[in-house]
Amino acid sequence: MHLDHGDSYPHRHTHSAEPVRADGTRRALRVGLGGPVGSGKTATVAALCRALRAELSMAVVTNDIYTREDAEFLLREAVLPPERIAAVETGACPHTAIRDDISANLEAVEELEENVGPLDLILVESGGDNLTATFSRGLVDAQIFVIDVAGGDDIPRKGGPGVTTADLLIVNKTDLAPHVGSDLDRMARDAAEQRGDLPVAFQSLRGPEGVAPVADWVRARIAAWAVR
Ligand SMILES: Nc1nc2c(ncn2[C@@H]2O[C@H](COP(=O)(O)OP(=O)(O)OP(=O)(O)O)[C@@H](O)[C@H]2O)c(=O)[nH]1
């Protein structure tokens, strides 16, 4: 049987484009943010833009199923100039567009680099999904999985590839823990058990520290990227 699908078959990307292009310029570090619906992905993206935009050349791609709502929120909040915010309407299960057929997202990332580049950092927000959603390594270089304390303090224990393998796990909305009866120590213990040495950030975007620890994690990734 001949299995040559030519150009019409969705290409499976198993690794990203090289950091340094043929002409010697360096492409942006691409960081994906995934996680369940409403956990705080867009709020984290907005806070990261505010924290890092003075020191890094940044852009954002948002994924929504049927709308451009997340991009519109970021535009309204003016976290970046409008030409640095792109929306992909996935029209299907959100994980398909970040894992299986990543072509629309890759196109959005490459167009941003072309139109507003050179860029240091592109954040790609997945549509809200479930605990199994992860990004293709052909789309992003690092991924952050965002869960929140209101989703239940047993989420880290339940595992799933987002919780166990993401380069950074954010447990968001810690300010709500007392109101919803979530035990943060238990979440920290369970997360450590699932993730070994991989880092976990407990975050409240309503608190004084806000996104600062996650912004520091991004800075460290950028520093490592610059010497690759
Ligand atoms: N109390 C509290 N609320 C937060 C925090 N972070 C985000 N929120 C709120 O949680 C709600 C959902 O946040 P979003 O950032 O839209 O969540 P999302 O993960 O992007 O949602 P989808 O894209 O729809 O999956 C919003 O009302 C945010 O203001 C936090 O640290 N504490």
Ligand SMILES: [Mg+2]
């Ligand atoms: Mg969102």
